[in-house]
Amino acid sequence: MTRRLAHVAKKVGVSEATVSRVLNDKPGVSAATRQSVLTALDVLGYERPTQLRGERARLVGLVLPELQNPIFPAFGEVIGGALAQQGLTPILCTQTQGGVSEADYMDLLLQQQVSGVVFVGGLFSEADASHSHYHQLADLKIPVVLINASIKGIDFPCVACDDAVAVEQAWRHLTSLGHERIGLVLGPADHVPSRRKLEAARVVAKAAGMRLPDEFVERTIFSLEGGQAATSRLLKRGVTGIVCASDPLALGAIRAARRRGLSVPSDLSVVGFDDSAFMTCTEPPLTTVRQPIEAMGRAAVDLLCAQIQGTQAHSGELLFEPELVVRGSTAQLSVG
Numbered sequence: 001m002t003r004r005l006a007h008v009a010k011k012v013g014v015s016e017a018t019v020s021r022v023l024n025d026k027p028g029v030s031a032a033t034r035q036s037v038l039t040a041l042d043v044l045g046y047e048r049p050t051q052l053r054g055e056r057a058r059l060v061g062l063v064l065p066e067l068q069n070p071i072f073p074a075f076g077e078v079i080g081g082a083l084a085q086q087g088l089t090p091i092l093c094t095q096t097q098g099g100v101s102e103a104d105y106m107d108l109l110l111q112q113q114v115s116g117v118v119f120v121g122g123l124f125s126e127a128d129a130s131h132s133h134y135h136q137l138a139d140l141k142i143p144v145v146l147i148n149a150s151i152k153g154i155d156f157p158c159v160a161c162d163d164a165v166a167v168e169q170a171w172r173h174l175t176s177l178g179h180e181r182i183g184l185v186l187g188p189a190d191h192v193p194s195r196r197k198l199e200a201a202r203v204v205a206k207a208a209g210m211r212l213p214d215e216f217v218e219r220t221i222f223s224l225e226g227g228q229a230a231t232s233r234l235l236k237r238g239v240t241g242i243v244c245a246s247d248p249l250a251l252g253a254i255r256a257a258r259r260r261g262l263s264v265p266s267d268l269s270v271v272g273f274d275d276s277a278f279m280t281c282t283e284p285p286l287t288t289v290r291q292p293i294e295a296m297g298r299a300a301v302d303l304l305c306a307q308i309q310g311t312q313a314h315s316g317e318l319l320f321e322p323e324l325v326v327r328g329s330t331a332q333l334s335v336g
Contacts, residue, residue: 004046011040023049048113060304061109061117062090063102069222069248070276071291075120075147078297086305088115095122103133116143116304125149128190143307145300149192150317157303158317159296163193164200166289169324170243170271171204173287178333179241179269183216183234185227185253186245194219194245201243220249227252228259235260240268240333247272247279250286254329265331275325284328292320 005016005023012019014033021029022037029037041048060083064072080090091112093105100108102123109117117137123129124146131151137144138154150158174182184201186194198217205212215237220226227249231242235256244250250272257268264270264284272279275290299318 007044008037008040008046011044012036025049058088059109059112059114060088060090061093061105061114063093063105063117063119063122065095065121067094069246069274070278071247071274071293072120074276074293075297078294079118079120079301082298082301086301088305103130106133106137110140110142114142115308116145118145118147118300118304120147121149124151125192126188126190127152127192127195143304145304145307147296147300155315157307157315159300159303160193160317160319161291161296161322162319163196164203166273166322167197167200167243168204169322170273170289171201171208173271173324173326173330174241174243174269175208175210177241177269177330180210181216181239182210182212182241182243183218183231183237183239184212184243184245185230185234185249186217186219187222189219191245197243197245222246222249224248224252224255228256231256232260235262235268241271241330242268243271243273245273247274247276247286247288249273250288250329251282254282254284254286265329266334269330269333271330275323280327282329287327287330288325290323290325292322296320 005019009016009019012033014037018029018033019037022034038048062076062079064076067073076092083090091109091114093109095102124131124134125148131154134151134154138156144156146156146158148160150156171182184198186197188194202212216234216239218230218234220230222245227244230249231253234242242253244253250270253270254264257264262268270287272286272288275288279286279288
């Protein structure tokens with residue numbers, strides 16, 4: 001530490017006490033001198049203190065798992081706008097099949113000395129995936145906020161839509177229409193939000209005096225094709241209503257019904273999750289459970305800024321209430 005102070009002080013031509021005040025974010029140093037000290041740190045290869053990291057460009061990593069599902073660009077738009085209002089610049093990191101990995105993006109972001117990172121979905125939501133790069137961020141005390149899942153053993157603040165309430169809303173809607181054979185189309189077995197949805201479905205089914213047999217639960221990849229394949233299997237088992245863990249899965253469910261010559265909603269009622277863009281334009285318009293994207297995105301930025309500024313951030317999860325949006329893909333169960 002003493003060697004670093006002396007090295008930087010000599011480079012800038014100021015006292016070690018002045019360098020110390022800058023590193024500890026203390027007042028009494030002109031803006032020009034402060035910037036000279038920070039630049040010298042960069043040039044000499046020293047790591048900035050956490051509270052000063054990224055101050056030069058005030059960059060924030062915004063990590064999205066993909067852009068094909070409209071929910072992720074929607075979150076990106078809200079979060080990017082909220083960051084800009086705080087004088088922060090987002091660096092968009094999007095994973096592609098066989099492309100740059102999340103861990104690779106973390107190396108790049110650390111080289112850019114980002115002020116923090118917001119993750120919207122990603123490997124942290126997969127319980128069986130490698131989480132070593134998240135532990136690295138925690139060890140470096142980089143401000144991080146997660147959206148829609150937390151990581152066991154790391155106390156990053158998390159903003160999430162309440163999966164239990166979402167499933168309860170969808171389930172009660174279908175039962176109110178007379179459906180008793182209700183299936184679930186979820187993400188992979190280690191996907192944390194899908195696990196929560198399954199647990200909630202079992203609870204609400206039991207409370208309603210209904211069964212949720214294992215053969216009414218299908219797990220698949222998050223895509224239209226995945227939803228179609230999973231629903232094809234459920235239809236063979238006689239389900240009349242389906243709750244899906246995303247809107248693309250629900251659109252796949254509708255396609256599966258049509259391929260079998262069935263009508264939605266006359267023969268099969270389908271409920272999605274997210275209320276992403278264009279769900280009013282599908283045929284039929286999709287009944288879905290809306291995530292409050294605007295409120296969640298802004299809360300995530302508030303939590304990140306609190307960490308960057310060194311104030312106490314909310315630890316654990318902030319749960320946001322979803323809203324059932326009833327459209328044309330669900331209807332009363334026809335008898336006979």
